[in-house]
Amino acid sequence: MPAIKFPDGQVKKYKNGTKPSDILEEIGGRLKKQSVAARVNGRLIDLSGILDQDGEIQFIDINSPEGLDIYWHSSAHIMAHAIKKIFPNAKFAFGPPVEQGFYYDVDVERSLTPEDLVKIEEVMQEIITKDEPFVREELSVEEALVLFKDLNETYKVEQIERLGEPPSIYREGSFVDLCRGPHLPSTGYVKYFKLLSIAGAYWLGDEKNPMLQRVYGISFPKKSQLDEYIQRIEEAKKRDHRKLGRELDLYSINDDIGPGLVLWHPKGAYIRHKIEEHWRNEHLKSGYEFVTTPHIARKELWNKSGHLDFFTENMFSEMDVDEQPYLVKPMNCPFHLQIYKTSTKSYRDLPIRWAELGTVYRYERSGVLHGLMRVRGFTQDDAHIFCRQDQLDDEVSRVIGFCLNMLKSFGFEDVDIYLSTRPENYVGTIENWDRATEALKLGLEKASLNYQVDPGEGVFYGPKIDIKIKDVLGRSWQCSTIQVDFNEPERFDITYVGQDGDKHRPIMLHRALMGSLERFFGVLIEHYAGAFPLWLAPVQVHVMPITDKQRDFALTIHQELIRSDIRSYIDDRSEKVGFKIRDAETKKTPYMLIIGQKEVENNMVSVRKHREGDKGSVQLTDFIEQLKKEIAEKV
């Protein structure tokens, strides 16, 4: 007689063999309708699972994150079932739920087409209409191997062998799949779904393995949720930085120049200029000094730094300079190290913080290039900090705080933070790694930040903190990074003279706050949907006379704005004011000044704000004051 404790603290005894679904039957109502699985003693189980011991139960709501995961997971099974019906020889790999929906990796004899997706959707609907229950079975390894070998499911067989423990399977009608579960009670629970795309994916994520076809889909209990999802994707596409970059004339990438090489147009370059200006000011305030280094260096430098050992596949091929091989820089660090070495450093000199907007070039495989987010030539807002062991904690803390502040000034408050720890291949001692990792961790905790640990994801030369920002379609892009380096100080043999008169090895931190200006600009465009805050807007004010009669007055206003350091543009075309407003609105100019006869007579300006509309008339001096305030506050 298991005693089951409910979330409200109530404890009830049930007879042996009771299932969560029995309890739901008894409770009924909304809970029964909305629950798709149960968590018993922390473990998720099917509603048809057996409660055989005492424990705490909690029902999983269909619309909770876990509920949707189960929903999508079961949807993936239904999709696989449908594919199996259409392609009896299809073999299946993995089909998990993801952040937005689900996918299944399949091995089908021919390439799937969009028409196939339509067909698969139809068959899925049939399976759903049949409302077959998902039935769990637990098998021994041997039984499972026999079953899946019979089905010629080679990937499943491989997976069973890899697991090495008795697996569970789920049957649903004639379809059987290796799966941990839990699942929805039956296929009929899946109401509204859509298959979204087909892509290639390597078996087990290894590019040496064969490529499977990955079919992505999404499903929801309610039609409105599916509609909203599709609409959200459509809306997101409108603020894609590649679309806005073209529409707002910010940048372009040109085939004649080469893929992954960015042309910053005047408006984009202006925004970049403001970003850099802000960046420089903040760095000076934070105790950094600037350095500037060349774009190429002798091959030998890259040999010394280790880049030729671990980074060659990302470096552009060498060039010949007076019969000496040179390489274009993929990183700035070796240069900074060479500056360090030009003089003997005392412990009193540390910490040294050297920053550079350093433009680097990396060969990125063609398939990975993506607008401004992933390019082949980019400018890092790089800095290297050389410090003593006793300064490490403090430096890490400072960088974290500095970094978050920098992101905040561009409106990024919601970011994902990762701590990447020691990978399999590493240089340096375990003690050093542990100490450095501890320092990074301490820094994060002192700032009371939420972060995830990425075990083994550190660079071979040291642990790191990464901050990622999501683009408009929910794809994560790494921007900020703070890395400890045990490799290069060693290779370049940099030292400082300690209080004891001996030479010591300083600790080196690499850090980039925005990461690269290109990527950062990309996420920034999407973040603001192209409507940049006043301080960044390339054109801050559109001045528009209503008729030619007000042109002279409008011109004096435009000139006054320019004199006051406001970026003004005068639209004196002989067009209706509605036309000019539309134009300025489309260009997302923050402010419009409309100048008609009334304004001329009263010596006023009529203010209109982007997306907000008419703000009424004010004195020009007041308007300028207001703008200056807004610019200073960077809102």
Add this chain to the structure above:
RNA sequence: GCCACCAUAGCUCAGUAGGUAGAGCACCUCACUUGUAAUGAGGCUGUCGCGGGUUCGAUUCCUGCUGGUGGCUCCA
């Protein structure tokens, strides 16, 4: 790099069952002199991504390449 898809005017797109192409916006000119998201009329705009093949003839069919898109792998 791998899998799939795509490439027509500056942009968004239509089109040709194979006979060298069109619309809207943008741009230019003229008229209108206008009050908070599109005034009207006229004009300009193309190696139909590049190369090869099939064909009397290719933007259209086949093929190679280049570039892009969505993923995978890899990374700021």
